[in-house]
Amino acid sequence: xxxxxxxxxxxxxxxxxxxxxxxxxxxxxxxxxxxxxxxxxxxxxxxxxxxxxxxxxxxxxxxxxxxxxxxxxxxxxxxxxxxxxxxxxxxxxxxxxxxxxxxxxxxxxxxxxxxxxxxxxxxxxxxxxxxxxxxxxxxxxxxxxxxxxxxxxxxxxxxxxxxxxxxxxxxxxxxxxxxxxxxxxxxxxxxxxxxxxxxxxxxxxxxxxxxxxx
Amino acid sequence: xxxxxxxxxxxxxxxxxxxxxxxxxxxxxxxxxxxxxxxxxxxxxxxxxxxxxxxxxxxxxxxxxxxxxxxxxxxxxxxxxxxxxxxxxxxxxxxxxxxxxxxxxxxxxxxxxxxxxxxxxxxxxxxxxxxxxxxxxxxxxxxxxxxxxxxxxxxxxxxxxxxxxxxxxxxxxxxxxxxxxxxxxxxxxxxxxxxxxxxxxxxxxxxxxxxxxxxxxxxxxxxxxxxxxxxxxxxxxxxxxxxxxxxxxxxxxxxxxxxxxxxxxxxxxxxxxxxxxxxxxxxxxxxxxxxxxxxxxxxxxxxxxxxxxxxxxxxxxxxxxxxxxxxxxxxxxxxx
Numbered sequence: 001x002x003x004x005x006x007x008x009x010x011x012x013x014x015x016x017x018x019x020x021x022x023x024x025x026x027x028x029x030x031x032x033x034x035x036x037x038x039x040x041x042x043x044x045x046x047x048x049x050x051x052x053x054x055x056x057x058x059x060x061x062x063x064x065x066x067x068x069x070x071x072x073x074x075x076x077x078x079x080x081x082x083x084x085x086x087x088x089x090x091x092x093x094x095x096x097x098x099x100x101x102x103x104x105x106x107x108x109x110x111x112x113x114x115x116x117x118x119x120x121x122x123x124x125x126x127x128x129x130x131x132x133x134x135x136x137x138x139x140x141x142x143x144x145x146x147x148x149x150x151x152x153x154x155x156x157x158x159x160x161x162x163x164x165x166x167x168x169x170x171x172x173x174x175x176x177x178x179x180x181x182x183x184x185x186x187x188x189x190x191x192x193x194x195x196x197x198x199x200x201x202x203x204x205x206x207x208x209x210x211x212x213x214x
Numbered sequence: 215x216x217x218x219x220x221x222x223x224x225x226x227x228x229x230x231x232x233x234x235x236x237x238x239x240x241x242x243x244x245x246x247x248x249x250x251x252x253x254x255x256x257x258x259x260x261x262x263x264x265x266x267x268x269x270x271x272x273x274x275x276x277x278x279x280x281x282x283x284x285x286x287x288x289x290x291x292x293x294x295x296x297x298x299x300x301x302x303x304x305x306x307x308x309x310x311x312x313x314x315x316x317x318x319x320x321x322x323x324x325x326x327x328x329x330x331x332x333x334x335x336x337x338x339x340x341x342x343x344x345x346x347x348x349x350x351x352x353x354x355x356x357x358x359x360x361x362x363x364x365x366x367x368x369x370x371x372x373x374x375x376x377x378x379x380x381x382x383x384x385x386x387x388x389x390x391x392x393x394x395x396x397x398x399x400x401x402x403x404x405x406x407x408x409x410x411x412x413x414x415x416x417x418x419x420x421x422x423x424x425x426x427x428x429x430x431x432x433x434x435x436x437x438x439x440x441x442x443x444x445x446x447x448x449x450x451x452x453x454x455x456x457x458x459x460x461x462x463x464x465x466x467x468x469x470x471x472x473x474x475x476x477x478x479x480x481x482x483x484x485x486x487x488x489x490x491x492x493x494x495x496x497x498x499x500x501x502x503x504x505x506x507x508x509x510x511x512x513x514x515x516x517x518x519x520x521x522x523x524x525x526x527x528x529x530x531x532x533x534x535x536x537x538x539x540x541x542x543x544x545x546x547x548x549x550x
Contacts, residue, residue: 014364058409060363067361106357 003030004040007072011044011114012051014064016071023072027079034080041069041114042202049111049198059103066110073113080116088115089209092134093144094122096155104178105146111198112205117142128155128162135163135172141212142205145176145191156189173208177201217477217512218338218395218433218455226504226541227514228534229270229338231437231458231484236521236530237262237274245523249290252276252325260332265527266534270338273326273393275317275384284380285313286353301355306369312353312376317387326391338395340435341388345400346420349377356402363412374420381424389431396428397435397458406440406462413445422452429453435479439519446471460518461486465506474511481518482533488517489525493532500536515541 003026010019026032048065051057073080091112095105101124109119120138122130135143143163145156156176163169176186177195186194193208195201216223237258238248248255255274263271286302302311317323330339344352350373351359362370385396402408403417425434436454438445441462449457450472457476459468461483469478480503482488487499500515507513515537521530 058405058412059407060360060409060412063357063361064364067365103357103360 004032004036007037008040008044008047011041011065011068011072012047014061014068016064016068019068019072020075023075027076037076037080038114038116041072042111045069045111045114046199046202049107053197062107063103066107069110069114088117089141089205089212090138091117091119091142091144091205092122092131092138092140093119093146094126094131095124095146096152096159097125097127098155099125099147099152101146101178108144108146108177108198108201111202115202115205117205128158131159132162132166132168135168136166140172142208143172143174144201144205145174147176147178147181153185153189156191160190173212175201175204175208217514224542226507226537227270227338228268228516228537228541229340229479229514230268230482230488230517230530230533231272231520232259232262232266232268232517232530233272233342233520234259234274236523236525239523239527240265246290249276252322253328256325256328256332259329262530263333263337266530268337268534268537270340270394271329271333272397273329273339273341273388273391275322275326275388284349284353284377285311285315298352301353301358303354303373306366306372309372309376314379314383317384323387323391326388326393330392334392334394339393340395340397341385341391341393342397342399343381343384343388345398345403345417346374346378346381346424347403347417348400349380350374351402353377360408363408363416367415370416374416378420378424381420382427385424385428386431389428393432395433395435395455396431397437398425398428398454399437401437401439403445404438404440404442404460405444410444410448414448418445418448418452425453429455443468443471450476456514458516458518463518465503466510469507469510469513472511477512477514478507479514479516482516484517484519484521484525488529488533489522491529493528496529496532497536500533501540504537504540 003022007019007022007026010022026037048057048062052062093105093109095101109121112119120134122134145159147156174191175193175195176189176191181194181196193204195204217227234249234255238245240262241258243254243258248258252275255276259271286298287300288298302308326341354373388396400417400421403413428434433455435456435458436449436452437458439460442459443463446468455477456479459478459480461481463481465481482499482503487495503515
C-alpha cells in the first residue's frame with residue numbers, strides 16, 4: 001500500500017500515533033505533494049463521516065479520527081501552508097449563544113483543517129459580539145455558525161443583523177449548520193448556505209469560496 | 215401509580231416530559247428566573263399540570279441536580295438552558311476537585327416539596343437526577359470525555375465511579391422529599407452517540423448499580439435520548455421499572471424487545487410533533503403510539519424528551535386531549 005493510502009487508513013482508523021509517524025515520513029522521505037496530502041485527509045474524514053451515517057462509527061470513533069487529524073496536521077502544517085494564499089480559506093466557527101453542543105462543531109473543524117482551511121474555533125455559547133470581533137480580526141472568508149436546535153434561530157438572526165450593522169455582510173459568507181437545519185430555516189435566517197454533516201459542509205464551503213474568487 | 219405497581223389502569227397514563235424547559239412559559243416567566251428561583255419553577259410546573267391535566271409532574275430543584283452538585287459552575291441567562299461554564303476535570307489529577315455538595319443545602323429541595331404539596335394528592339410527582347455517566351461527561355466536557363474512551367479508558371471508569379455518589383445523594387434526597395418515582399437521565403449513553411459496546415463497558419455498570427440502590431426507595435424510570443433500540447434489552451435489566459424512550463425508537467419493536475417486563479414510556483417527538491407540528495399531527499402521533507403499544511405490555515404515553523419552550527401550548531393540550539380520547543382501556547382489549 002502506498003504511503004499516502006496508509007496515512008489515509010490511519011486517520012480513518014483513528015490511529016493518531018501511526019498517522020503522525022506517516023505524516024513525518026511523507027514530509028521527509030517521500031515525494032508526496034501538499035495537494036495529495038490534503039486530498040487524502042479530506043477523503044479520510046469523508047469516510048469517517050460516512051461510517052457515522054451508516055452506524056458503523058459513533059461519536060467516540062469520530063473524535064478519535066479528529067484527534068488523529070489534529071496530531072498529523074501539527075506535523076504537516078508547515079509543509080502544507082507556507083503562505084496564506086495556499087490555504088483554502090479563513091474560517092471563523094463557533095456554536096451560537098444558548099447552545100452548548102460542540103461535538104459536531106469539532107468534527108467539522110477537523111474536516112475543514114484537513115481540507116486546508118485556517119479555522120478559528122470560538123467554542124460554544126458564543127456571543128454575537130465575539131463572532132463579529134473575530135471576523136474582523138482575522139479577515140475571515142467564511143463564518144460558520146453551529147446551532148444544534150431550532151430554538152437558537154434568534155441567535156442566528158442576531159449575528160446576521162450585527163454583520164449588516166458593521167458593514168461586514170458582503171465581506172464574509174455565512175454558513176449555518178446542525179442536525180436540525182433545513183433550507184427553510186437557512187432562508188428565514190438569511191445565511192448564504194447551510195449544512196447538516198461533514199460532506200455537505202465541505203461542499204458548501206467549497207462553493208462559497210469559489211463564489212468569492214469569481 | 216397503578217401502572218408502576220403492575221396493575222392495569224382505566225386509561226393510558228399521560229406523563230409528558232414537561233419540565234423546567236417548558237414550564238416557565240405557562241406563567242409567562244423567563245427560564246433564568248425560574249432556574250434560579252426554584253419556587254417559581256415549582257409554581258410553573260404546578261400551573262402546567264393544572265392547565266393541561268396530565269397525570270404526572272416532573273419536579274425540578276432549580277439548578278440543584280445540575281453538575282453544580284459536584285462543584286461544577288452552572289449559569290443560566292434569559293430563556294437559554296442552564297450551561298456548565300467550566301469543566302472542572304482537566305485530567306486524572308483533578309479527580310479530587312469533585313466535591314459532593316449536600317443536595318439539601320441552600321433550600322434546594324424546597325421547590326420539590328412545594329410541587330408535591332401543590333399537586334401530589336392528584337398526580338404522580340417524578341424527581342430527576344443524572345446518571346453517573348452523564349455527570350462524568352458534564353464535569354469533564356463531552357468532547358474530552360468521549361475522546362478518553364480510546365485514550366484512557368481506566369480514567370473514564372474512575373471518573374464515572376467518582377460521580378456515582380452525586381447520583382445517589384440527589385436521588386435519595388428527592389425520595390426523602392417525597393417524589394413518587396425517580397427519572398435517571400443517561401442521555402449521553404444513547405446509541406445515537408456511543409456504541410452498544412461502549413454503553414456496556416462504561417455506562418451500564420454504574421447506571422445499573424445506581425438504579426439497584428435507588429429503587430429500594432422509589433421506582434426508577436431510566437431515560438436515554440434518541441436511539442436506544444440496540445441497548446433496550448440491557449436497559450430492561452438495570453432494575454428500572456420504566457424505560458423512557460425517545461422518538462427515533464420504533465415503539466412496537468421496543469415493547470416487544472422488553473416483553474412486558476418493564477413499562478415503556480414514550481415516545482411522541484417533542485420537536486417534530488409538539489414544537490413544530492399541528493393539532494392534526496399531534497392526534498396522528500398519539501393514535502400511532504397507542505396502536506403500537508396496544509397488547510404489547512404496560513405503557514405510559516409521553517413525549518420522548520423535554521418539550522422545548524418554543525412549543526405551542528395548544529399542542530401540549532392536544533397531546534393530553536387525544537391521549538384521553540384514544541387511550542381508554544376496554545376489558546381485556548387494552549385500548550379502543
